[in-house]
Amino acid sequence: MIEVEHLSKIYGSTPAITDVTFSVEPGEILGLLGPNGAGKTTTMRILAGYLPATNGNARIAGYDVHENSLAVRQRIGYLPETPPLYPDMTVEGFLHFVARIKGVSAGDRPNKVTAAIERCNLEDKRRVIIRKLSKGYRQRVGIAQAIVHDPPAIILDEPTVGLDPRQIIEVRNLIKSLAGTHTIILSTHILPEVSMTCSRVAIINRGKVVATNTPENLMTQLTGGSGYDLEIEGEAALAKQVLQKVAGVSLIESIPTAGMHSQMQANRAYLRVISQPGKEPGKDIATTLVRAGFGLHELKRVNATLEDVFLQLTTEEKNFDTEVDLAADNEGEAA
Numbered sequence: 001m002i003e004v005e006h007l008s009k010i011y012g013s014t015p016a017i018t019d020v021t022f023s024v025e026p027g028e029i030l031g032l033l034g035p036n037g038a039g040k041t042t043t044m045r046i047l048a049g050y051l052p053a054t055n056g057n058a059r060i061a062g063y064d065v066h067e068n069s070l071a072v073r074q075r076i077g078y079l080p081e082t083p084p085l086y087p088d089m090t091v092e093g094f095l096h097f098v099a100r101i102k103g104v105s106a107g108d109r110p111n112k113v114t115a116a117i118e119r120c121n122l123e124d125k126r127r128v129i130i131r132k133l134s135k136g137y138r139q140r141v142g143i144a145q146a147i148v149h150d151p152p153a154i155i156l157d158e159p160t161v162g163l164d165p166r167q168i169i170e171v172r173n174l175i176k177s178l179a180g181t182h183t184i185i186l187s188t189h190i191l192p193e194v195s196m197t198c199s200r201v202a203i204i205n206r207g208k209v210v211a212t213n214t215p216e217n218l219m220t221q222l223t224g225g226s227g228y229d230l231e232i233e234g235e236a237a238l239a240k241q242v243l244q245k246v247a248g249v250s251l252i253e254s255i256p257t258a259g260m261h262s263q264m265q266a267n268r269a270y271l272r273v274i275s276q277p278g279k280e281p282g283k284d285i286a287t288t289l290v291r292a293g294f295g296l297h298e299l300k301r302v303n304a305t306l307e308d309v310f311l312q313l314t315t316e317e318k319n320f321d322t323e324v325d326l327a328a329d330n331e332g333e334a335a
Protein backbone atom coordinates (compact mmCIF):
# COMPACT_ATOMS: atom_id res chain seq x y z
CA MET A 1 0.00 0.00 0.00
CA ILE A 2 2.86 2.40 0.85
CA GLU A 3 6.23 1.95 -0.83
CA VAL A 4 9.20 4.19 -0.13
CA GLU A 5 12.33 3.65 -2.20
CA HIS A 6 15.73 5.29 -1.75
CA LEU A 7 14.17 8.55 -0.62
CA SER A 8 16.54 11.43 0.14
CA LYS A 9 15.96 15.06 1.05
CA ILE A 10 18.64 17.70 1.28
CA TYR A 11 17.74 21.13 2.72
CA GLY A 12 20.34 23.46 1.20
CA SER A 13 23.43 21.48 2.09
CA THR A 14 21.90 19.65 5.10
CA PRO A 15 20.88 16.05 4.37
CA ALA A 16 17.65 15.44 6.36
CA ILE A 17 17.05 11.89 5.10
CA THR A 18 19.31 9.62 3.06
CA ASP A 19 18.28 6.56 1.05
CA VAL A 20 15.19 5.80 3.14
CA THR A 21 13.50 2.57 2.02
CA PHE A 22 10.56 0.76 3.63
CA SER A 23 7.11 -0.48 2.77
CA VAL A 24 3.80 -0.79 4.61
CA GLU A 25 1.37 -3.60 3.86
CA PRO A 26 -2.40 -3.02 3.68
CA GLY A 27 -3.98 -2.82 7.14
CA GLU A 28 -0.66 -2.50 8.99
CA ILE A 29 0.39 0.18 11.48
CA LEU A 30 4.04 1.05 10.91
CA GLY A 31 5.78 3.13 13.56
CA LEU A 32 8.52 5.44 12.34
CA LEU A 33 10.61 5.65 15.48
CA GLY A 34 13.57 7.96 15.91
CA PRO A 35 15.11 10.61 18.13
CA ASN A 36 14.45 14.33 17.54
CA GLY A 37 15.81 15.48 14.20
CA ALA A 38 16.06 11.92 12.81
CA GLY A 39 14.02 12.79 9.72
CA LYS A 40 10.53 11.51 10.60
CA THR A 41 8.61 14.69 9.73
CA THR A 42 10.56 15.14 6.51
CA THR A 43 9.70 11.57 5.42
CA MET A 44 6.02 12.04 6.26
CA ARG A 45 5.72 15.41 4.53
CA ILE A 46 7.17 13.87 1.36
CA LEU A 47 4.68 10.98 1.59
CA ALA A 48 1.81 13.41 2.10
CA GLY A 49 2.83 15.31 -1.03
CA TYR A 50 3.75 18.50 0.86
CA LEU A 51 7.46 18.38 0.16
CA PRO A 52 9.35 17.22 -2.93
CA ALA A 53 12.09 14.64 -2.38
CA THR A 54 15.60 15.36 -3.66
CA ASN A 55 15.99 11.76 -4.81
CA GLY A 56 14.13 8.47 -4.78
CA ASN A 57 10.40 7.88 -4.99
CA ALA A 58 7.36 6.92 -2.95
CA ARG A 59 4.03 5.42 -3.98
CA ILE A 60 0.75 5.27 -2.12
CA ALA A 61 -1.88 2.85 -3.43
CA GLY A 62 0.24 2.64 -6.60
CA TYR A 63 0.36 6.43 -7.20
CA ASP A 64 3.66 8.26 -7.20
CA VAL A 65 3.52 10.98 -4.53
CA HIS A 66 5.27 13.50 -6.75
CA GLU A 67 3.85 12.73 -10.19
CA ASN A 68 0.27 12.04 -9.03
CA SER A 69 0.08 14.19 -5.94
CA LEU A 70 -3.63 14.93 -6.41
CA ALA A 71 -4.55 11.23 -6.59
CA VAL A 72 -2.32 10.62 -3.57
CA ARG A 73 -3.94 13.39 -1.51
CA GLN A 74 -7.37 11.88 -2.15
CA ARG A 75 -6.12 8.52 -0.88
CA ILE A 76 -4.34 9.65 2.26
CA GLY A 77 -5.29 11.30 5.50
CA TYR A 78 -2.51 13.40 7.00
CA LEU A 79 -2.21 14.67 10.55
CA PRO A 80 0.80 17.03 10.78
CA GLU A 81 2.48 17.68 14.14
CA THR A 82 0.23 20.73 14.55
CA PRO A 83 -3.30 19.83 13.40
CA PRO A 84 -4.56 22.23 10.70
CA LEU A 85 -7.79 23.35 12.42
CA TYR A 86 -9.96 26.42 11.93
CA PRO A 87 -10.59 27.47 15.54
CA ASP A 88 -13.72 29.51 14.81
CA MET A 89 -15.60 26.67 13.13
CA THR A 90 -17.64 24.03 14.89
CA VAL A 91 -16.31 20.47 14.78
CA GLU A 92 -19.05 19.45 12.37
CA GLY A 93 -18.72 22.56 10.18
CA PHE A 94 -14.97 22.06 9.92
CA LEU A 95 -15.31 18.39 8.98
CA HIS A 96 -17.89 19.26 6.29
CA PHE A 97 -15.45 21.84 4.95
CA VAL A 98 -12.55 19.34 4.88
CA ALA A 99 -14.75 16.67 3.24
CA ARG A 100 -15.65 19.17 0.51
CA ILE A 101 -12.05 20.13 -0.24
CA LYS A 102 -11.08 16.44 -0.23
CA GLY A 103 -13.59 15.89 -3.03
CA VAL A 104 -16.36 14.07 -1.12
CA SER A 105 -19.63 14.61 -3.03
CA ALA A 106 -22.30 16.79 -1.37
CA GLY A 107 -24.61 13.77 -1.06
CA ASP A 108 -21.97 11.67 0.71
CA ARG A 109 -20.73 14.37 3.07
CA PRO A 110 -23.28 14.06 5.92
CA ASN A 111 -22.65 10.31 6.23
CA LYS A 112 -18.87 10.61 6.03
CA VAL A 113 -18.77 13.45 8.57
CA THR A 114 -21.01 11.51 10.97
CA ALA A 115 -18.86 8.39 10.54
CA ALA A 116 -15.66 10.34 11.33
CA ILE A 117 -17.32 11.99 14.35
CA GLU A 118 -18.46 8.62 15.71
CA ARG A 119 -15.12 6.94 15.03
CA CYS A 120 -13.29 9.68 16.95
CA ASN A 121 -15.84 9.82 19.80
CA LEU A 122 -16.75 13.42 19.09
CA GLU A 123 -20.56 13.08 19.21
CA ASP A 124 -20.82 15.35 22.30
CA LYS A 125 -18.67 18.02 20.68
CA ARG A 126 -20.03 18.14 17.14
CA ARG A 127 -21.54 21.64 17.59
CA VAL A 128 -18.77 23.03 19.79
CA ILE A 129 -16.43 25.74 18.43
CA ILE A 130 -12.97 24.16 18.00
CA ARG A 131 -11.29 26.99 19.95
CA LYS A 132 -13.14 25.85 23.08
CA LEU A 133 -11.90 22.26 22.92
CA SER A 134 -9.16 20.76 25.08
CA LYS A 135 -5.94 19.64 23.40
CA GLY A 136 -7.03 16.00 23.51
CA TYR A 137 -10.30 16.77 21.74
CA ARG A 138 -8.52 18.95 19.18
CA GLN A 139 -6.24 16.02 18.44
CA ARG A 140 -9.30 13.86 17.86
CA VAL A 141 -10.65 16.50 15.48
CA GLY A 142 -7.23 16.42 13.79
CA ILE A 143 -7.59 12.67 13.30
CA ALA A 144 -11.23 13.07 12.21
CA GLN A 145 -10.17 15.52 9.46
CA ALA A 146 -7.54 13.00 8.35
CA ILE A 147 -10.11 10.18 7.97
CA VAL A 148 -13.25 12.08 6.91
CA HIS A 149 -12.89 11.16 3.23
CA ASP A 150 -12.25 7.53 4.25
CA PRO A 151 -8.74 7.30 2.75
CA PRO A 152 -7.05 3.88 2.56
CA ALA A 153 -3.79 5.30 4.00
CA ILE A 154 -3.29 7.52 7.05
CA ILE A 155 -0.12 9.38 8.01
CA LEU A 156 0.09 10.64 11.59
CA ASP A 157 3.01 12.78 12.76
CA GLU A 158 3.53 12.39 16.53
CA PRO A 159 -0.22 11.89 17.16
CA THR A 160 0.00 11.73 20.96
CA VAL A 161 2.51 14.50 21.62
CA GLY A 162 1.37 16.95 24.31
CA LEU A 163 -1.58 14.83 25.49
CA ASP A 164 -2.16 13.72 29.08
CA PRO A 165 -1.87 9.99 29.90
CA ARG A 166 -5.61 9.33 29.61
CA GLN A 167 -5.87 11.16 26.29
CA ILE A 168 -2.82 9.24 25.04
CA ILE A 169 -4.57 5.93 25.74
CA GLU A 170 -7.73 7.13 23.98
CA VAL A 171 -5.86 8.32 20.89
CA ARG A 172 -3.81 5.09 20.76
CA ASN A 173 -7.00 3.02 20.95
CA LEU A 174 -8.54 5.12 18.22
CA ILE A 175 -5.51 4.56 15.97
CA LYS A 176 -5.57 0.81 16.65
CA SER A 177 -9.27 0.71 15.77
CA LEU A 178 -8.45 2.21 12.37
CA ALA A 179 -5.91 -0.53 11.50
CA GLY A 180 -7.12 -3.37 9.30
CA THR A 181 -9.43 -1.14 7.29
CA HIS A 182 -6.69 1.50 6.90
CA THR A 183 -2.93 1.41 6.38
CA ILE A 184 -1.23 3.67 8.90
CA ILE A 185 2.19 5.23 9.40
CA LEU A 186 2.76 7.08 12.62
CA SER A 187 5.90 8.79 13.78
CA THR A 188 7.03 8.90 17.36
CA HIS A 189 10.08 9.31 19.53
CA ILE A 190 8.31 7.48 22.36
CA LEU A 191 9.16 3.81 22.63
CA PRO A 192 6.04 2.49 24.39
CA GLU A 193 3.97 4.04 21.61
CA VAL A 194 5.52 1.61 19.17
CA SER A 195 5.13 -1.55 21.23
CA MET A 196 1.57 -0.61 22.19
CA THR A 197 0.26 0.60 18.86
CA CYS A 198 2.32 -0.65 15.92
CA SER A 199 2.57 -4.00 14.19
CA ARG A 200 5.95 -3.06 12.68
CA VAL A 201 8.60 -0.48 13.35
CA ALA A 202 11.14 1.32 11.17
CA ILE A 203 13.87 2.82 13.33
CA ILE A 204 15.27 5.99 11.79
CA ASN A 205 18.43 7.68 12.98
CA ARG A 206 20.26 10.65 11.45
CA GLY A 207 18.14 10.40 8.33
CA LYS A 208 18.71 6.68 7.72
CA VAL A 209 16.50 3.67 8.38
CA VAL A 210 18.67 1.43 10.55
CA ALA A 211 16.18 -1.41 11.09
CA THR A 212 12.69 -2.50 10.04
CA ASN A 213 10.82 -5.38 11.65
CA THR A 214 8.19 -6.28 14.22
CA PRO A 215 9.17 -5.03 17.69
CA GLU A 216 9.53 -8.67 18.84
CA ASN A 217 11.72 -9.72 15.90
CA LEU A 218 13.94 -6.66 16.31
CA MET A 219 14.64 -7.66 19.88
CA THR A 220 15.51 -11.22 18.93
CA GLN A 221 17.40 -10.34 15.76
CA LEU A 222 19.57 -7.72 17.39
CA THR A 223 20.15 -9.04 20.84
CA GLY A 224 19.15 -12.67 20.72
CA GLY A 225 16.56 -11.29 23.12
CA SER A 226 18.86 -11.51 26.10
CA GLY A 227 21.15 -9.62 28.36
CA TYR A 228 22.25 -9.35 31.97
CA ASP A 229 21.51 -6.92 34.78
CA LEU A 230 24.47 -6.31 37.04
CA GLU A 231 24.90 -4.79 40.47
CA ILE A 232 28.54 -3.98 41.05
CA GLU A 233 30.63 -2.14 43.58
CA GLY A 234 32.71 0.53 41.87
CA GLU A 235 32.64 3.23 39.23
CA ALA A 236 30.05 2.66 36.47
CA ALA A 237 32.15 4.39 33.80
CA LEU A 238 35.20 2.24 34.60
CA ALA A 239 33.12 -0.93 34.66
CA LYS A 240 31.70 -0.05 31.23
CA GLN A 241 35.21 0.37 29.84
CA VAL A 242 36.21 -3.03 31.15
CA LEU A 243 33.03 -4.77 29.95
CA GLN A 244 33.26 -3.27 26.46
CA LYS A 245 36.21 -5.60 25.83
CA VAL A 246 34.40 -8.82 26.78
CA ALA A 247 33.68 -11.00 23.74
CA GLY A 248 29.96 -11.34 22.99
CA VAL A 249 28.99 -8.03 24.62
CA SER A 250 27.06 -5.72 22.34
CA LEU A 251 25.84 -2.81 24.47
CA ILE A 252 26.17 -1.59 28.04
CA GLU A 253 23.66 0.81 29.55
CA SER A 254 23.29 2.27 33.00
CA ILE A 255 20.00 1.25 34.57
CA PRO A 256 18.21 4.42 35.68
CA THR A 257 18.31 4.45 39.46
CA ALA A 258 15.26 6.69 40.01
CA GLY A 259 12.49 4.82 41.78
CA MET A 260 14.61 1.75 42.44
CA HIS A 261 14.43 -0.17 45.65
CA SER A 262 15.69 1.58 48.78
CA GLN A 263 18.24 -1.21 49.26
CA MET A 264 20.30 0.60 46.62
CA GLN A 265 23.67 1.45 48.07
CA ALA A 266 26.21 4.19 47.52
CA ASN A 267 29.23 3.26 45.40
CA ARG A 268 27.12 0.69 43.58
CA ALA A 269 26.58 0.75 39.84
CA TYR A 270 23.61 -0.84 38.13
CA LEU A 271 24.27 -1.84 34.53
CA ARG A 272 22.48 -3.74 31.79
CA VAL A 273 24.72 -5.63 29.39
CA ILE A 274 23.11 -6.72 26.12
CA SER A 275 24.73 -9.74 24.51
CA GLN A 276 25.31 -10.30 20.82
CA PRO A 277 22.87 -12.73 19.19
CA GLY A 278 23.71 -16.33 20.07
CA LYS A 279 26.42 -15.35 22.59
CA GLU A 280 26.37 -16.02 26.35
CA PRO A 281 29.05 -13.81 27.86
CA GLY A 282 27.73 -14.11 31.45
CA LYS A 283 30.67 -16.17 32.77
CA ASP A 284 33.27 -13.91 31.12
CA ILE A 285 31.50 -10.80 32.42
CA ALA A 286 31.75 -12.13 35.98
CA THR A 287 35.41 -13.19 35.66
CA THR A 288 36.46 -9.93 33.97
CA LEU A 289 34.77 -7.74 36.57
CA VAL A 290 36.22 -9.63 39.53
CA ARG A 291 39.72 -9.68 38.00
CA ALA A 292 39.49 -5.92 37.47
CA GLY A 293 38.76 -5.46 41.17
CA PHE A 294 35.00 -4.77 41.07
CA GLY A 295 32.73 -6.35 43.65
CA LEU A 296 29.99 -8.33 41.89
CA HIS A 297 26.81 -8.36 43.98
CA GLU A 298 24.41 -9.61 41.36
CA LEU A 299 24.40 -10.92 37.80
CA LYS A 300 20.94 -11.75 36.53
CA ARG A 301 19.85 -12.86 33.05
CA VAL A 302 17.14 -10.58 31.58
CA ASN A 303 15.17 -10.26 28.36
CA ALA A 304 16.17 -7.33 26.19
CA THR A 305 13.56 -4.65 25.62
CA LEU A 306 12.74 -2.49 22.63
CA GLU A 307 14.47 0.33 24.50
CA ASP A 308 17.71 -1.68 24.48
CA VAL A 309 17.38 -2.21 20.74
CA PHE A 310 16.65 1.45 20.16
CA LEU A 311 19.70 2.52 22.18
CA GLN A 312 21.84 -0.02 20.40
CA LEU A 313 20.82 1.39 17.03
CA THR A 314 20.93 5.07 17.86
CA THR A 315 24.03 5.41 20.04
CA GLU A 316 27.41 6.26 18.63
CA GLU A 317 29.32 3.30 20.04
CA LYS A 318 27.17 0.72 18.31
CA ASN A 319 28.66 -2.44 16.95
CA PHE A 320 29.69 -1.90 13.33
CA ASP A 321 28.95 -5.46 12.22
CA THR A 322 25.38 -5.14 13.49
CA GLU A 323 24.86 -2.04 11.38
CA VAL A 324 26.07 -3.80 8.25
CA ASP A 325 23.80 -6.80 8.90
CA LEU A 326 20.83 -4.52 9.36
CA ALA A 327 21.44 -2.68 6.14
CA ALA A 328 21.39 -6.04 4.35
CA ASP A 329 18.14 -6.97 6.09
CA ASN A 330 16.49 -3.74 5.04
CA GLU A 331 17.41 -4.31 1.42
CA GLY A 332 16.00 -7.79 1.63
CA GLU A 333 12.75 -6.45 2.96
CA ALA A 334 12.43 -3.76 0.35
CA ALA A 335 12.95 -6.25 -2.51
Ligand SMILES: Nc1ncnc2c1ncn2[C@@H]1O[C@H](COP(=O)(O)OP(=O)(O)OP(=O)(O)O)[C@@H](O)[C@H]1O
Nearest residue numbers: 011014016034035036037038039040041042043189
Ligand atom coordinates in the same frame (compact mmCIF):
# COMPACT_ATOMS: atom_id res chain seq x y z
N1 LIG B 1 13.04 23.45 6.49
C1 LIG B 1 14.23 22.97 6.90
N2 LIG B 1 15.38 23.58 6.55
C2 LIG B 1 16.59 23.09 6.95
N3 LIG B 1 16.74 21.97 7.70
C3 LIG B 1 15.64 21.33 8.09
C4 LIG B 1 14.31 21.78 7.71
N4 LIG B 1 13.40 20.93 8.24
C5 LIG B 1 14.11 19.98 8.90
N5 LIG B 1 15.45 20.22 8.82
C6 LIG B 1 16.52 19.39 9.38
O1 LIG B 1 16.37 18.08 8.87
C7 LIG B 1 16.63 17.11 9.88
C8 LIG B 1 15.41 16.19 10.04
O2 LIG B 1 14.33 16.96 10.59
P1 LIG B 1 12.88 16.36 10.83
O3 LIG B 1 12.01 17.48 11.30
O4 LIG B 1 12.45 15.61 9.64
O5 LIG B 1 13.17 15.34 12.01
P2 LIG B 1 12.16 14.64 13.02
O6 LIG B 1 12.63 13.24 13.17
O7 LIG B 1 10.76 14.85 12.58
O8 LIG B 1 12.43 15.43 14.36
P3 LIG B 1 11.40 15.97 15.48
O9 LIG B 1 10.91 14.78 16.20
O10 LIG B 1 12.31 16.84 16.32
O11 LIG B 1 10.35 16.75 14.74
C9 LIG B 1 16.99 17.87 11.13
O12 LIG B 1 18.40 17.95 11.19
C10 LIG B 1 16.40 19.24 10.89
O13 LIG B 1 17.14 20.24 11.56
